[in-house]
Amino acid sequence: MTPIPVPWRLPLLALTLAWALLATLYFDTGAAMVHIWDRSETFAHAWVVPPLAIWLVWRRRAELAALTPRPALRWLWLLPLLGLLWLAGDLAAAHAATQFALVGMLVAVVPALLGTDAARRIAFPLGFLFFAVPFGDFLTPWLVDRTADFTVLALRATGIPVFREATQFVIPTGSWSVVQACSGIRYLMASIMVGTLFAYLNYRSNGKRWAFVGVAIITPLVANWLRAYMIVMLGHLSGNRIATGVDHIIYGWVFFGIVMLVMFIIGARWSDPDGEPAPAALREVASDAAPRRAATVLSAALLLIALPIALRAQVEHAAPKSTPSLAAPTLPGWTWNVQPLSDWTPHFDGMAATLRGRYEPTAGGPAVGVFIGYYRNQSYGRQLITSTNDLVEGDDERKDPWARTASGLAGLDNAQPWLTAELRGQALSQVTGSGELAPRLRVWQRYWINGRSFTSDWQAKLYGAWCKLLGQGDDAAVVIVYADKVTGGGDDDVLLRGFLHQHAAALNTALQDVRDHDAAHRP
Incomplete structure (x- = not known):
């Protein structure tokens, strides 16, 4: 040695x-x-x-x-x-x-x-x-959507009729869903890492290196789209006898391995010879x-x-040590009921306090569901904004029958907008086959961070960190209001907009009171 x-x-x-x-x-x-x-x-x-x-x-x-x-x-x-x-x-x-x-x-x-x-x-x-x-996990929803777009487009181009709702779709031989495992994120991450290493070892020109890294990014994306389409076609043509269980995953890895091998074989054709060894530098005498x-x-x-x-x-x-306590504020014209509007529960973990129930108009009419999850002394596994905290639990209907079918933004006068979503409470295959109306909800959501409202995850994260750094604590909450689309007469957005126009300030004030009440307990 x-x-x-x-x-x-x-x-x-x-x-x-x-x-x-x-x-x-x-x-x-x-x-x-x-x-x-x-x-x-x-x-x-x-x-x-x-x-x-x-x-x-x-x-x-x-x-x-x-x-x-x-x-x-x-x-x-x-x-x-x-x-x-x-x-x-x-x-x-x-x-x-x-x-x-x-x-x-x-x-x-x-x-x-x-x-x-x-x-x-x-x-x-x-x-x-x-x-x-x-x-790179933040790319998963985008990759899931693009995979679903390509798969449905390719199926229709093949002549197969498709009924699609979000990332789930039904064809004559069965129902399919593009879930997170189908996003191709694992192929993409591995391809970028290996492709970058390959480019460094085989090319001397930075232009060639960056070009190959670009190929290593595009190739797994297109390969995953083709893989998803071929798996659906294999299931369709075989009467769902193949490509629906473990072999579904095996076919994906085998196909990915073949594509990567072809990419490296082609890339090797333009490899540069090893450069001349660098001349030995004259060693300086240490002072x-x-x-x-x-x-x-x-x-x-x-x-x-x-x-x-x-x-x-x-x-x-400097963080407050007390445990927050939430109570529903009194709203004129509405009565608070602790019975939730639906059996749907937002998938948020690690909360310090929770408020869940519904407001019923005293004059009669559809109710508005409310869910508030309050966070304090956040840490890993107990923070408001994380990839696992969402309106629904992942994309496995065996864990959560509710699925997101649409997303967007809704303005409320000149105030901070709200995130919107539509949820379906039944598997798409059951919806299309039963003839019954599936449970559906219209949901409005935003974050409350130490007195300010946000719809952006990263902005809320940064502001929360800044407040905590200044010694103002990290009190935060997710505020969710929702209405039943099936029994609400189809005016759920009008209902939620009117409710929030009148009472969003009262909800914010209630959260601010919780924060201010415990501020005096900080050391």
Whole structure:
């Protein structure tokens, strides 16, 4: 085994100390990232990212050994920015932000402690580490919609009649649903990671590399659309004897594997020959000031690494400790009834308090359902805005018979708009075959964050983190009102608009009172 060159020993020791402190202080962030690798097939490819990055660095060991590390103080400016990103992400319980910040800090200390020249030679392996962050799930709804669009379009072009509602559709031989597992997100994530690595290893030109990465993005999208169409056709032509169970998934992976193999075989035709080895640099003689410089940069790096953790502890200490209590406000012309309007329950977890029931007009007429989920002292698994908190539970009708059939926005005078949705409470195949009217709801929803209303997830996340950073707490709520489309006479939007026009302010005031009542209990 080749011994470590003398000029590298102190800088590598400093880098090891910095990484050790990052691993210790940000253990929960790293553990959360690894947990997602383990439980999610979408990001299972991330397991190979660290070993591949190490191997890519090892390939450049001769070039690195010829250099003399020169710690660069100027790179430390990245650490406070990344620390602020981590702090904001942690306050908002946003895994992606904290994990990108952690990987960014791991990368930033490399040029700071080893020098710019050394980091430049391993820039790709360092950048490749960001593939370890499980990021991209937000694309799933868009991918599901596009897959459903293509599948229905292809079926109709084939001559098969299709009745579609959202991502579910019925053809003469049965009903189908494009669920999250059909989105192709796992194929896309794996293809981008492997395609980027392939481009780096096989091409010298940046133009070729970016072109192949583009192909690696487009290919799995189109391949997944074709896969979905072919699976439906196989089921249709076989009388639903094949492509409907486990083989449904097997066909998908086999098809994806073949497509990726063809993509790499074609891409290899334009591969560039290996470049000439870089000439060995003349090793600079380390000065007597080098150890002092390394110690200075290391001390500053360790301080900046620890600063976000200290700030986080201070913010946590200022959080209110009391448990909120919700009560339905009195609204003129309406009577509160704790009996819900429907058996539908929004899928929101981790709430500190809940209000659920309906307002009935004293003069008679259709009622308005209300659901308010209140959050305080939010943390991972107990936050308002997350991919698992939604109006319906995923896309498995065995877990939740309710399905979203439409989404949009509705304005309310000059006030903040509301998110809208239509829900169906029965499987589409049962709806089309029974002749009965399925339960249907019209739903209006928005977020209340410390006195302000939002419809955007990321804006609500950022504002909540900012309020918490300022010591104002993280009180937040989801406010949902809904009406029955079947028994409401078809004027559900008019009903909800009129109700909110008169009483949205009263609902907001009730939430503000809960927050203000407990504000005095903050330490």
